Amino acid sequence: MTETTFRIVIFGAGSVGCYLGGRLLSAGVDVTMVGRPRMREVLQTNPLVVTDYEGFSFRSQLAGNQYVTSAEAARQADLVLVTVKSAATSEAGSQLAPWVPAGVPVVSLQNGISNASHLQEAMPEATVLAGMVPFNVLQQQPGHFHQGTEGHLMADKHPSLEPALPWFAKAGLPLELRSDIESVMWSKLLLNLNNPVNALSGVPLLEELSQRDYRRCLALAQRETLQLLKAAGIPTVKLTALPMNLIPPLMSTPDWLFTRLAKQMLTIDPVARSSMWEDLQAGRPTEIDWINGEVVKLAERLGKDAPVNRKLVKLMHQRENQPRDWNAAELLNALRDSRPC
Numbered sequence: 001m002t003e004t005t006f007r008i009v010i011f012g013a014g015s016v017g018c019y020l021g022g023r024l025l026s027a028g029v030d031v032t033m034v035g036r037p038r039m040r041e042v043l044q045t046n047p048l049v050v051t052d053y054e055g056f057s058f059r060s061q062l063a064g065n066q067y068v069t070s071a072e073a074a075r076q077a078d079l080v081l082v083t084v085k086s087a088a089t090s091e092a093g094s095q096l097a098p099w100v101p102a103g104v105p106v107v108s109l110q111n112g113i114s115n116a117s118h119l120q121e122a123m124p125e126a127t128v129l130a131g132m133v134p135f136n137v138l139q140q141q142p143g144h145f146h147q148g149t150e151g152h153l154m155a156d157k158h159p160s161l162e163p164a165l166p167w168f169a170k171a172g173l174p175l176e177l178r179s180d181i182e183s184v185m186w187s188k189l190l191l192n193l194n195n196p197v198n199a200l201s202g203v204p205l206l207e208e209l210s211q212r213d214y215r216r217c218l219a220l221a222q223r224e225t226l227q228l229l230k231a232a233g234i235p236t237v238k239l240t241a242l243p244m245n246l247i248p249p250l251m252s253t254p255d256w257l258f259t260r261l262a263k264q265m266l267t268i269d270p271v272a273r274s275s276m277w278e279d280l281q282a283g284r285p286t287e288i289d290w291i292n293g294e295v296v297k298l299a300e301r302l303g304k305d306a307p308v309n310r311k312l313v314k315l316m317h318q319r320e321n322q323p324r325d326w327n328a329a330e331l332l333n334a335l336r337d338s339r340p341c
């Protein structure tokens with residue numbers, strides 16, 4: 001290995017982790033992905049293929065030491081990325097804690113608000129930073145991970161991340177360091193409020209967002225959250241073409257107007273689905289408590305209520321136990337009924 005090689009360990013290499021791993025490998029980064037034996041088997045029998053909606057494509061048959069199942073790989077890392085689902089964060093931290101060298105940054109690239117704090121609790125000696133993945137990744141075929149929507153990575157501004165920046169840029173994954181990461185995470189969460197709507201709809205993101213009543217469901221959850229964020233003094237940041245406070249009115253527009261106004265937002269691969277839908281498909285518990293559940297907790301801290309988000313949490317938990325697709329009008333009625341008159 002030459003001095004100029006940068007070593008990145010990706011812990012919890014599923015959809016996001018394998019996609020980032022493949023992109024970084026394409027830039028010559030020394031990547032080790034850590035994950036389950038099941039995924040290692042997939043990548044022993046199939047090449048790792050990463051593609052994106054703009055035509056990027058990279059393929060690599062991984063060597064045995066590039067996808068492993070033990071956190072020990074982190075002892076050699078210059079940077080650790082954590083890409084497990086929220087329920088697995090504390091366990092990921094406990095497994096990584098003995099191996100990550102002092103001063104090596106550990107970035108949580110997970111949805112939700114509290115994953116970086118849970119990770120920090122599990123590895124108190126480590127430099128843990130919050131990060132954000134704006135785009136959608138779907139495993140289209142065994143070993144083939146596809147980025148279906150746009151956006152660039154962000155992470156908390158910290159000097160330990162500076163050496164990684166040129167490698168991310170070379171991989172076509174620019175990483176922006178932000179001093180307002182709390183606002184970034186809440187703004188991403190405002191977009192993730194669509195995850196339960198998408199999962200309950202049972203249809204791909206593009207099809208779901210093309211139906212006004214599903215968009216109105218999302219707008220209800222977003223308006224409620226924006227009001228709470230305002231009360232809590234947490235500003236939002238612009239992650240899409242529009243500022244966050246203009247997204248609910250856009251979502252509520254009729255289909256003919258929405259398709260004209262939201263061209264960029266509708267640049268979505270027709271097969272892309274939310275990660276919450278993927279969890280349902282795989283029979284895993286979803287991240288609903290870490291997404292809409294965070295809004296309910298924020299409301300409680302402020303002595304307020306969040307009936308729409310609370311209802312979405314309840315419906316998702318029911319859906320985890322009992323298959324059911326909600327049509328757009330039914331879901332909208334259920335959410336409207338949850339609000340006090």
Ligand SMILES: NC(=O)C1=CN([C@@H]2O[C@H](COP(=O)(O)OP(=O)(O)OC[C@H]3O[C@@H](n4cnc5c(N)ncnc54)[C@H](OP(=O)(O)O)[C@@H]3O)[C@@H](O)[C@H]2O)C=CC1
Pocket residue numbers: 011012013014015016017034035036039069083084085086088091092095109110111112133134135136137138274275284287
């Ligand atoms: N998919 C997407 O489009 C996007 C996802 N995100 C966020 O990124 C995070 C990761 O999502 P995603 O990649 O979809 O999740 P995945 O479930 O696809 O990947 C996580 C992987 O980590 C594995 N894992 C969990 N615990 C351990 C452990 N202790 N040791 C080794 N492997 C482990 C899981 O295996 P197992 O399932 O067997 O536990 C799984 O294969 C989530 O917070 C998600 O919300 C953000 C933006 C987009």
Ligand SMILES: CC(C)(CO)C(=O)C(=O)O
Pocket residue numbers: 111133134135136137149191192195273274275276
């Ligand atoms: C990119 C996005 C918003 C797609 O729904 C996502 O974060 C997810 O699926 O969890």
